[in-house]
Amino acid sequence: MEEDPTLVAKAWTLHTLVPVTVEFWQADASRVHTRLRYERDAAGAPWERHRLWP
Structure with missing residues (x-):
């Protein structure tokens, strides 16, 4: 019997x-x-990019 890979x-x-x-x-x-x-709100808005350094 073959194993189910989704199991x-x-x-x-x-x-x-x-x-x-x-x-x-x-x-x-x-x-x-x-x-x-990269941040976004819990509603799934597009990601906002923030440079922290330099």
Whole structure:
């Protein structure tokens, strides 16, 4: 009998994340790292980009 790839163990729990804020950080050799934050409201409006550094 072939296993069903969509079958999940009953002991597992499914969590769904709906992010409203995401931050990205990119290192730079000269230590002028780039930090960006993307935000949106819970209603799902388009993402707004904010530069945190530099």
